[in-house]
Amino acid sequence: MPETYDVIVIGGGAVGCMVARFLSRYRLSILLIEKEADIGMGASSANSAIIHAGYDPLPGTLKAKMNVAANLMWDTLAGELNIPFERRGDYVVAIGPKELPKLELLLEQGRRNGVPGMHIISAEEMRHREPNINPDVSGALWAPTGGICDPFAISIAAAENAVQNGVRILLETAFEDFIMDGKRIVGIKTNRGDFGCRWAVNAAGLYADVVMHKAGVRPEFKITPRRGEYCILDRAEITVNNVLFPVPSDISKGILVTATLHGNTIVGPNAQDIEDKEDRAVTYDGLGELWDGAHKLVPSLSPRHVIAVFAGLRASGNAPCETPGVDYNHDFIIEIPREVQGLVNLGGIESPGLTSAPAIALRVIELLKEAGEKLEEKPDWQPIRPPRPRFRDLPHEEQKRLIALDPRYGRIVCRCEMVTEGEIVAEIHAPIPARTYDAIKRRTWLGTGRCLGSFDMPRVVDILAQELGVSPLAITKKGPGSEFLVRPTKQVEG
Amino acid sequence: MALKDKYDVVIIGSGPGGLAAAISAKKYGAEDVLIIERDVELGGILLQCIHNGFGVEIFKEDLPGPSYAQRFINEAMLLKVEALLDTMVLDITPQRRIFASSKINGFVDIQARAIVLAMGCRERTRAQVRLPGTRPAGVYTAGTAQRWVNVEGYMPGKRFVILGSGDIGMIMARRLTFEGAKVERVLEVMPYLTGLTRNYVQCLLDYDIPLQLQHTVKRILGHQRVEAIEAVRVNEKWEPIPGTEEIIPCDTLLLSVGLIPENELSKKAGVQLDALTGGPVVDNNFETSVPGIFAAGNVVHVYDLVDWVTEAGLAAGKSAARFALAERRREIRHIPLLAGHNVRYVVPHELDKQTLMEEEVRLQFRVKQPVEEPVWVEVHSENNLITRKSERYVRPGEMVTIVLTPRHYEEVERATSLTVSIVER
Numbered sequence: 057m058p059e060t061y062d063v064i065v066i067g068g069g070a071v072g073c074m075v076a077r078f079l080s081r082y083r084l085s086i087l088l089i090e091k092e093a094d095i096g097m098g099a100s101s102a103n104s105a106i107i108h109a110g111y112d113p114l115p116g117t118l119k120a121k122m123n124v125a126a127n128l129m130w131d132t133l134a135g136e137l138n139i140p141f142e143r144r145g146d147y148v149v150a151i152g153p154k155e156l157p158k159l160e161l162l163l164e165q166g167r168r169n170g171v172p173g174m175h176i177i178s179a180e181e182m183r184h185r186e187p188n189i190n191p192d193v194s195g196a197l198w199a200p201t202g203g204i205c206d207p208f209a210i211s212i213a214a215a216e217n218a219v220q221n222g223v224r225i226l227l228e229t230a231f232e233d234f235i236m237d238g239k240r241i242v243g244i245k246t247n248r249g250d251f252g253c254r255w256a257v258n259a260a261g262l263y264a265d266v267v268m269h270k271a272g273v274r275p276e277f278k279i280t281p282r283r284g285e286y287c288i289l290d291r292a293e294i295t296v297n298n299v300l301f302p303v304p305s306d307i308s309k310g311i312l313v314t315a316t317l318h319g320n321t322i323v324g325p326n327a328q329d330i331e332d333k334e335d336r337a338v339t340y341d342g343l344g345e346l347w348d349g350a351h352k353l354v355p356s357l358s359p360r361h362v363i364a365v366f367a368g369l370r371a372s373g374n375a376p377c378e379t380p381g382v383d384y385n386h387d388f389i390i391e392i393p394r395e396v397q398g399l400v401n402l403g404g405i406e407s408p409g410l411t412s413a414p415a416i417a418l419r420v421i422e423l424l425k426e427a428g429e430k431l432e433e434k435p436d437w438q439p440i441r442p443p444r445p446r447f448r449d450l451p452h453e454e455q456k457r458l459i460a461l462d463p464r465y466g467r468i469v470c471r472c473e474m475v476t477e478g479e480i481v482a483e484i485h486a487p488i489p490a491r492t493y494d495a496i497k498r499r500t501w502l503g504t505g506r507c508l509g510s511f512d513m514p515r516v517v518d519i520l521a522q523e524l525g526v527s528p529l530a531i532t533k534k535g536p537g538s539e540f541l542v543r544p545t546k547q548v549e550g
Numbered sequence: 551m552a553l554k555d556k557y558d559v560v561i562i563g564s565g566p567g568g569l570a571a572a573i574s575a576k577k578y579g580a581e582d583v584l585i586i587e588r589d590v591e592l593g594g595i596l597l598q599c600i601h602n603g604f605g606v607e608i609f610k611e612d613l614p615g616p617s618y619a620q621r622f623i624n625e626a627m628l629l630k631v632e633a634l635l636d637t638m639v640l641d642i643t644p645q646r647r648i649f650a651s652s653k654i655n656g657f658v659d660i661q662a663r664a665i666v667l668a669m670g671c672r673e674r675t676r677a678q679v680r681l682p683g684t685r686p687a688g689v690y691t692a693g694t695a696q697r698w699v700n701v702e703g704y705m706p707g708k709r710f711v712i713l714g715s716g717d718i719g720m721i722m723a724r725r726l727t728f729e730g731a732k733v734e735r736v737l738e739v740m741p742y743l744t745g746l747t748r749n750y751v752q753c754l755l756d757y758d759i760p761l762q763l764q765h766t767v768k769r770i771l772g773h774q775r776v777e778a779i780e781a782v783r784v785n786e787k788w789e790p791i792p793g794t795e796e797i798i799p800c801d802t803l804l805l806s807v808g809l810i811p812e813n814e815l816s817k818k819a820g821v822q823l824d825a826l827t828g829g830p831v832v833d834n835n836f837e838t839s840v841p842g843i844f845a846a847g848n849v850v851h852v853y854d855l856v857d858w859v860t861e862a863g864l865a866a867g868k869s870a871a872r873f874a875l876a877e878r879r880r881e882i883r884h885i886p887l888l889a890g891h892n893v894r895y896v897v898p899h900e901l902d903k904q905t906l907m908e909e910e911v912r913l914q915f916r917v918k919q920p921v922e923e924p925v926w927v928e929v930h931s932e933n934n935l936i937t938r939k940s941e942r943y944v945r946p947g948e949m950v951t952i953v954l955t956p957r958h959y960e961e962v963e964r965a966t967s968l969t970v971s972i973v974e975r
Contacts, residue, residue: 338684365677472814507672508675513690528704546729
């Protein structure tokens with residue numbers, strides 16, 4: 057008899073981690089599995105880091121409902137999970153007279169979706185609010201409820217809080233198939249053996265189609281990875297203080313220029329439909345496309361200011377919207393399908409998926425209740441995830457106190473982002489241990505500055521080796537196969 | 551070593567520029583000279599440059615990097631230069647206050663009379679040359695690989711392609727070959743070599759490592775670890791020429807694509823930078839736009855020869871010492887006026903002693919508490935009463951004045967501070 061859980065969540069992205077976190081409130085035994093060496097390694101870690109206001113999705117779609125409902129949740133959630141979040145508002149910027157009428161349409165759409173506080177501002181006002189803006193601006197739509205976040209922190213904090221409340225998380229554990237008893241899911245097969253369950257939640261992101269097909273659900277549903285490339289600019293060179301969207305096209309919100317919580321400006325994404333669900337390569341043509349888009353909004357941006365490039369994959373689905381009269385074929389799937397018992401099926405969770413994650417988690421709870429699951433609250437549920445100190449954010453006096461308490465906080469390992477040995481060691485021994493370079497990077501922002509880790513890399517490999525009690529040769533960038541080093545020197549090649 | 555609150559000259563960085571500045575500052579009369587170094591030893595990047603080619607100009611000898619550094623380290627130690635190792639400077643103010651942080655030394659907060667910036671430079675990265683492709687392990691700057699091989703004793707790969715014909719890249723090509731690795735190719739986007747010709751001959755030609763000019767990396771392949779790179783020929787505008795692509799299997803791509811002066815601290819100190827060099831704007835004394843802050847070496851502009859960095863460091867150290875000594879003289883002349891018993895504050899805050907030689911100086915202050923009976927208003931140096939006068943009463947609402955005159959000069963001249971107090975009779 058395999059280990060059995062009430063609920064197994066398949067996939068440790070923002071959605072899976074939020075589902076686990078919100079479900080951990082109830083008397084349930086929960087397992088979350090993630091195929092990668094860390095949680096949040098898919099779309100959750102490579103996106104625009106924006107909590108969308110909700111004017112963009114078509115009224116009546118699940119995307120619109122989830123986005124607007126979730127947007128309201130973020131202040132409380134960020135407080136409980138101790139993650140950075142700023143409600144700075146966002147702008148859709150019209151350039152030239154032709155784009156101006158589209159703002160009215162978006163405003164109307166936003167109002168129908170229930171987005172509060174939106175209005176259109178003049179070109180002059182926009183130039184005043186963002187001095188870097190293209191002088192040909194003709195007006196802008198202002199949505200005060202838009203926000204910016206640290207996308208890595210979201211999945212990690214939610215997962216940690218889930219673990220605090222009794223959820224078990226297994227990394228490097230890949231879903232292979234369901235174990236069925238007739239039409240009922242009774243467990244899953246993984247590369248690490250079988251696990252029994254009463255409910256399985258499909259939160260597999262890019263692989264949600266593969267997972268649901270294994271249960272015989274929605275054979276026509278297909279996820280087409282839609283790649284989006286991004287550039288991050290050096291905060292020392294240019295600072296854009298706002299979230300600036302162009303007027304959207306039919307397939308995407310367009311290439312935006314936005315502030316990040318770390319003061320860097322980010323440019324992207326473009327949108328290319330591809331086949332390979334792992335192809336996060338940045339392309340030569342794509343980077344060119346980014347600059348055309350960026351210059352439309354902020355002409356003074358220069359490729360010389362780039363300190364990092366990356367690409368993310370959106371899990372773009374083909375599920376029709378179920379609201380009668382709404383003609384839309386890329387909606388979220390959030391359902392308990394009739395064909396099988398014991399599956400909560402999530403699919404096509406592309407943008408605004410990160411924003412929507414907490415509302416999706418609440419919807420999953422509703423669905424379980426509707427299915428007759430008696431969810432009983434735990435009296436000792438702890439919604440607060442304790443924060444860990446971030447040296448760079450502290451005033452000198454507090455830095456001094458922290459170092460006096462633990463001298464390892466005095467040793468700065470990443471000079472650009474001011475990350476200390478104390479912080480790295482704390483992450484290695486955190487509830488979700490950071491055991492790879494990239495895992496530490498996502499948690500501390502180490503190696504994301506202008507030197508891109510050239511300085512810290514050998515030092516972090518050393519610290520990881522020491523804390524994990526292994527040889528530096530065993531330390532990886534992002535899991536097995538990505539070892540940094542191949543052998544000691546002074547050896548002859550075999 | 552007991553750290554002082556105040557130093558004549560503080561040098562940020564202990565590479566060739568910093569070491570030379572420290573030595574020179576001592577020789578030109580600075581008493582308290584401190585080097586702050588973020589690594590665990592003095593010497594900077596020289597310590598990982600175990601190849602020869604250093605010192606030909608200055609010593610007329612061909613030395614490896616660590617030997618070159620050691621000569622200056624020895625001299626600095628003889629001269630009693632102090633050093634904080636494994637310590638990172640967090641912040642420098644335009645008033646030359648330095649905040650630093652360290653596991654062994656804790657939080658450091660010191661005042662410098664003069665500062666020499668000698669942070670050196672850093673390598674340009676993959677993002678700065680905008681290399682497309684995946685982001686696997688196995689893409690390193692040449693300097694990072696050099697640290698792993700020469701300092702830590704590990705090989706970061708078996709089969710290498712090097713992008714950029716900078717000196718570090720060519721030197722690493724030879725070094726990796728010595729260690730049994732295969733260096734497939736050095737690619738250079740420019741139509742000419744960007745490093746020294748002697749390195750091309752000694753590091754590439756002698757080991758049959760092919761150099762391809764006007765070539766770059768079009769993309770990186772491999773998910774977890776580099777599996778290959780796609781090389782391509784470029785035109786004069788550095789654009790890839792279609793049809794010239796070639797897949798080169800390898801497990802590591804090293805980047806030797808240029809160096810940038812490291813000036814994040816200079817910016818914090820308010821130092822003006824030159825957009826072209828990336829370093830501070832300096833005068834012939836290597837003084838930056840902020841008085842008392844000097845800069846030397848690769849932090850100013852990237853040099854080809856370490857000997858010239860040393861020369862710049864020597865000059866900057868001399869200027870810094872000169873500035874610090876003038877500062878000291880000013881401090882000896884200027885002494886603080888302190889509030890003593892029942893005195894809230896004194897204006898002026900400082901006294902320039904020389905004024906007293908010719909003119910009188912009025913000290914004004916307010917008391918903390920009223921005293922409704924006769925009191926003495928007294929001015930003391932550390933040891934002696936300088937002057938006093940009587941007041942019938944003192945009240946916080948009424949400012950009190952006491953005057954120092956040229957006849958007090960002789961006493962005041964020996965003082966390092968003066969204290970004004972109310973003494974009940």
